[in-house]
Amino acid sequence: MEQIDLGEDPLALERQVCFALSVASRNVISLYRPLLAPLDLTHPQYLVMLALWEREPRSVKDLCGVLYADPATLSPLLKRLESIGYVSRRRSAEDERLLTVELTAKGRELRAEAEKIPYRVVELLGMRVSELEELNATLGKVIAATRRALDGQPAKPAG
Template sequence: MNQIDLGEDPLALDRQVCFALSVASRNVISVYRPLLAPLNLTHPQYLVMLALWERSPRSAKDLCGALQADPATLSPLLKRLESIGYLERRRSTEDERLLAVGLTDKGRELRVEAEKIPYRVVELLDMQVSELEQLNETLTKVIIATRRVLDAE
């Protein structure tokens, strides 16, 4: 087995992956906040809308999987998005146990405005698209690795 070298101080705050991810996540979400406000969306609601703009309708269970969220987290987001007219929830006609979630016309139309957001984020961060794509790829590897660890527990 290979020795892992974590340097002189393995507990140095600025060397912790969890610290960097936490601060970066908080800061990036803060960059999105004023861009989403005119759309009447919070960041978690935006993620739901992104999933629905990819495919609608979809089951609530499918949305939970796509967003890697549990039903208790997703349910209030769906209720709020329904109350502002962006989506509708209905029991599936094939299987009444399934909740189908679909975009309304208003929700579909919102996509036109939302398409401007990724471009604005790239401008605000003043980073190359290739750098952000590499970061996304690396974070996806972290997500997969942590899922593997968590699933093994």
């Protein structure tokens, strides 16, 4: 096993992945706020809508899985999206335990406006799309690694 070298000061704030992720996340979400406000969406609600624009209807369980959210977090978001007329929720006819979420006509129409948002975010960040794609791929690896660690699975070897 390779020796881990974290340098002279392993606790230096600027070297902490958790710090960089926290600040970057907060700042990027702040860029989205004014872009989402005209759509009457918060960032978490936008993520739900993105999942539904990809595929619908979806069960709450499926949405929880794809968004890495728990039902207690998702439920109020779905209620709010329903109250503003973007989604409808109903019990599955096949299995009463499953709550199905689907877009309303208003929710489907919103997609056309929402499609402008990623372009605006790229403009605001002033980064090349290739850089953002690379970052997204790296963050995907971080997400997978943290999921494995949280599930108690051994880490994959680096390289």
